[in-house]
Amino acid sequence: MSNFDMELDARGLNCPLPILRAKKSINSMSAGQVLRIVATDPGSVKDFEAFCKQTGNELLETTQDDGEYQFNIRKS
């Protein structure tokens, strides 16, 4: 069973597009739901930290595996 409600494939996208698309996805979700983002841009790590800090959404988890970054964000 997955531990997220929606997944965004941002592989191949460079800053700022992963953040832009994540914000759109979160806008369509309900409070408490979790968005998983898969990205390949190393700059997305700092970007998603800053994004969550500014928006109040909770960055639950950041993982890196084989050049891919996964972020789980809970909508506030």
Next chain:
Amino acid sequence: MINTMQTSLGFRDVHAYPSTHLRLTLEGVRVPVSYRKTWNDGFGARGWKLDIASTDPVIIASTRETGGRIPTSVLIHDLLDHFLSGFDISGHRAEAMALIQLGKRTGSDIRRDYLQMVREDLHYGRVNHESLASFLPPALIANARMDGHIDGRELIQALQSEMGVEALEERLVQHFMHLGERGEAHAQDSLRLLGLKPSRCREIGLALQRVLAEVDQRVENEGIERLNATFIISNEQCALEIINAAGSGLRKRYSSGVG
């Protein structure tokens, strides 16, 4: 004389831009931009914004990074395909028109971008700067069976029920294309009014990207927090002039020839 559509939604008269956001000089068109290590704008991204767009809530800062399929960053797209072409920086109608300019100068397939906006925005009833009902062609809305006032999401769902999801997507992509093509003459007029040759846009875009790439790399490496600068654009050369370069380790000016 500029195209008469200039007062319509999404269009801007380049001669009416305030001098704080665009100045014509002998050297070229001067457009101020700002850099922040982190923008306090609800996105929090590192990068650059045109000063005219610095308070627009839907504009995210851009770095030097290009798209996977196109040799241009979001900032250069905003500058060349929106601002200098006489279109609003944000809004789906303006984006439809600006993407036509992007497609022409880069050869990219903009149908994919239109389809992405359909799936990520219109599908949820969202259109920036206007209602979904005003954005859609009246002939399409006539297909929806509506009882009284409904919101954008309900309108899309009604259209999906009538037409099917795939047919509606294709119809909306066509609408984006149609809207985009309506801006073609205005973009060419706007560029000429600024002394820029539409036929040189491909090379101008590449020169702007080269300048941005060099400066943005240096700014990132040095961990600079904030910076103000001015793009200078002409048919022969593009440059980025750093306003507060002192103490930053940057030169006063970076430039690149136009093809």
